[in-house]
Amino acid sequence: MSSVIMTMNNPAVPGTPATLYTGVTASLNIALTNDTGADINLTNAASLEVFMPLYFTAPQLEQMTISNIAPAGWAFSYNSTDMALQLKWTGGNAPWSSNGAVTFSINNILTSNTPTSDVVQINFNDISGTNVPSQVSSTLALVAQPAPGNLNLHDVLSVAPEFGGAVYVSAVSNPLTNTLYLNLKNIGNTPLFNGNNMWTGSPKVSVSFVYGTTSGSLAPDDKQQSTQLGSAWAISAGVYVDQTGGWSVQNPSVTGQANSPTWTLTPNNTNKQIIGTGDQSNVTFSFANIISMTPTGPTQMYVQFSGFMANDGTHYNDTVFVVPISKQIPPNPGAIGIYSLAETIHVSSSTELVSIPLTWSMFGVGSVKLSFYIPGMTIPEQKYTYGTTAHPALNYDSEHPQITGITKTQTLTVYCWAYSDSNWQNLLNKIQCTVPLIFPPVINSFTIQTTTIVPPASYAFQLNWNIEGQNSFEIIANDGLSSGVTLAIPQTATSYIVNPTSPQTTYTLNVYGNTTNN
Missing domain, CATH: 2.60.40 (Immunoglobulin-like)
Structure with missing residues (x-):
């Protein structure tokens, strides 16, 4: 809809919205542009009333003035009854041209009020024309000066x-x-x-x-x-x-x-x-x-x-x-968006009951089905209805489905199926989101046992381990004579035969939660 467009700025504090510093005297430049699509008729009865934000007192308002008014024909005064700055038209019958602007500056603006926000509101009094609003406004933020x-x-x-x-x-x-x-x-x-x-x-x-x-x-x-x-x-x-x-x-x-x-x-x-x-x-x-x-x-x-x-x-x-x-x-009827309120979810153990905070939006939907996918796991679907017929407007819903049995870092994929009916029959569309599940590396056990003794004094030992939640692991052998040596062990192994080169050889098991060994 075409209207009168108001813009406002403080030349001393650039940016949007217009901003004042508390305790600092300022000026505001205002432009009112006729975007109604036609001329606006002005008569000597026409006026613009400028209502400043509530954080100004009456004495502070009385100190303000308006200058640099264009075009000529507007006269400034203070309306103490309405506590408003007023511009009255004195130019007789005249057009405010389409796409033309009334511009002016408000001076001596000063308040020591605590920071807050409100608008400068301008009322159009006795101004006729197509699409002329009764008022326009623009936000004026009051903040403490940077220190x-x-x-x-x-x-x-x-x-x-x-x-x-x-x-x-x-x-x-x-x-x-x-x-x-x-x-x-x-x-x-x-x-x-x-x-x-x-x-x-x-x-x-x-x-x-x-x-x-x-x-x-x-x-x-x-x-x-x-x-x-x-x-x-x-x-x-x-x-x-x-x-x-x-x-x-x-x-x-x-x-x-x-x-x-x-x-x-x-x-x-x-x-x-x-x-x-x-x-x-x-x-x-x-x-x-x-x-x-x-x-x-x-x-x-x-x-x-x-x-x-x-x-x-x-x-x-x-x-x-x-x-x-x-x-x-x-939009067309269907699911619009689904997301998890948690960008990542940390899982502490395979027995933890993990809650997934989900929210989804939809339009013209009668029912929704949520399905879940993690490789190697079966997670029950969840279903929701929104009346006997499709919900007539934009609608939102949320759920916290719970799953258990997570044993490593992996991604949960959530599918949102939207239907026009209440019985999950007439599919409108399907959308999805993913939720990373972060499982910290856990070493449940790391043991060593003798397997054979080969004369004269050569020993073979079997390392055994049980670990969860890792994306990778390594075992390092250190005989105390040289720097540690990383053993070449398949990442799917749970045991390994070693032959120590020194009686003081130690074996260290490291597990990692990602593929870059961090």
Whole structure:
């Protein structure tokens, strides 16, 4: 849908979204481009009201000015009743030309508020024309200024969508409900917080989207229409998978002061590492009830980190990750994607009951069958139904199938079979994913026994061993007179005859979990 496109930037802090430093005076350059496809009619009753984020006080708003206004004919004033910066049109009846832009700068912007996120919202008053919106908005992040010695979160953290970050657009007559999944993954070698003491302060993650009705927006955020189908205010976030010491989610309230919805994610005050390593290195959040009735196209999620510490004396710089979202037309019915929430699974013994965390997405599916393949093993299928007829929209499901008997490092292949009916008869498609199962090398036994004695004093001994989980192994003989010699033993062998060259000969068995002897 064509509309008026708003762009905004702080020339002193390049990047997207527009960003302010707390305690630092700044200016913002704003452009409103007429992309409605026709001229917009302006009269002397027309005005633009600029509502700044909630983190500005009334005295701070009163200090702001607007300059560099183009085209001529707009006059600036401060509207104390609405607590808004106002541009009033004084040029009589005139067109705002198609593809033409109204540009201006907001000056003397200063706040010492704690870091957070909100939008600059501009209302169109008494402005008529086809596809003219009632308001437009653009995210304005407020962060602490980078400080010498601080670390960069981009070096240790991956922030990415699951399932490719896809949202399927729909019409009012057939609304499709979507869920987005946001994964925070520690890619560093130590926990995100690696101090001796508990972290201090109030670390938080603020999540917002691009709001509006255009192809570059996810959904509108107009508070006056918050109860209408497709409003961004209806999106509800929660913790989906948490491998850490605990996180919490605060959903926005339409009765609050914020101009647009922002979701706040915080580590629990008992979660010392915040995000750990290995099997504790991920936390995934869900953003449900997304109905997007905008045109297809790319948009983005803004994920702002504020107040995080690396250790007892070192902080991370506040930063914003830009996460891509792809708005698409609905797919053909069938399974869309399947993946394991654990990239690898470590197995400690052959008797361990191993749980595989799986999640899959589908569209127009009545039933699903999961099948599993590991060479030499038989694993029962699992089946799921979603009603007597095919589920009418995008749907998600998850399961933790359990298997046992893993004796070495190998790959589990999971097949997801999707059917249009509820009886697993009419196959729509089949997709798959793989899950590496890591089995550590284990030596259960390594023994030696005398087999023969050959005069005058030549001995033959049999080495016996029982090992699990190895991809390769070696036995090294060391007689104490020279460096060790690796014996040429077939990798399938469980015993070997040796003839020591010295009474002090020792034999060492090494097993490895991969083929490169590491």
